[in-house]
Amino acid sequence: MLSADxxxxxxxxxxxxxxxxxxxxxxxxxxxxxxIQSLCASKPQEAARPLAVEGLRPxxxxxxxxxxxxxxxxxxxxxxLGSSPAFMDKLIGVFVADNVTLMAxxxxxxSARNVAEFRSHLHAxxxxxxxxxxxxxxxxxxxxxxxxxxxVKLRIPALLKSVGEELAATRxxxxxxxxxxxxxAG
Numbered sequence: 446m447l448s449a450d451x452x453x454x455x456x457x458x459x460x461x462x463x464x465x466x467x468x469x470x471x472x473x474x475x476x477x478x479x480x481i482q483s484l485c486a487s488k489p490q491e492a493a494r495p496l497a498v499e500g501l502r503p504x505x506x507x508x509x510x511x512x513x514x515x516x517x518x519x520x521x522x523x524x525x526l527g528s529s530p531a532f533m534d535k536l537i538g539v540f541v542a543d544n545v546t547l548m549a550x551x552x553x554x555x556s557a558r559n560v561a562e563f564r565s566h567l568h569a570x571x572x573x574x575x576x577x578x579x580x581x582x583x584x585x586x587x588x589x590x591x592x593x594x595x596x597v598k599l600r601i602p603a604l605l606k607s608v609g610e611e612l613a614a615t616r617x618x619x620x621x622x623x624x625x626x627x628x629x630a631g
Contacts, residue, residue: 446468447470447477449470478575514617544615545612550562551567560597
């Protein structure tokens with residue numbers, strides 16, 4: 446529950462009504478994400494969804510058709526945080542550059558068969574993607590993170606191809622978003 450009413454009574458009423466958590470507005474994005482992650486971790490774990498890479502069965506969501514690469518609502522929320530028209534251009538540029546670097550680091554880690562380092566870069570990409578609204582990329586990273594070390598080592602080429610393709614689709618969607626935004630402002 447997010448509320449500007451931070452009185453003890455308001456918090457108590459929300460929790461009694463079934464809210465899992467109570468956060469006061471204005472909300473900090475990092476705090477909100479931490480709370481969501483905490484709530485998800487406290488729920489009983491569902492069976493890990495299969496990863497849509499070579500040799501694995503696609504998830505129910507993937508069989509229903511691909512979700513959009515980016516969440517436009519998240520991008521709209523991010524845009525509201527900006528103080529200048531160039532904010533989103535810069536934010537997306539930094540996101541793309543950082544994730545291209547992370548991809549290169551993942552490739553290097555896997556070529557050295559260093560699964561722990563791969564997981565570290567994968568986790569960074571997942572967090573970055575989630576905060577940018579790149580939900581498919583974040584989901585792909587999450588699913589890969591659930592694989593055992595042995596599964597990662599067995600599927601190195603497929604994993605790199607899968608995350609690389611999803612990063613490319615995310616980049617294309619973000620570039621289209623910027624172009625459409627420019628046209629509508631123009």
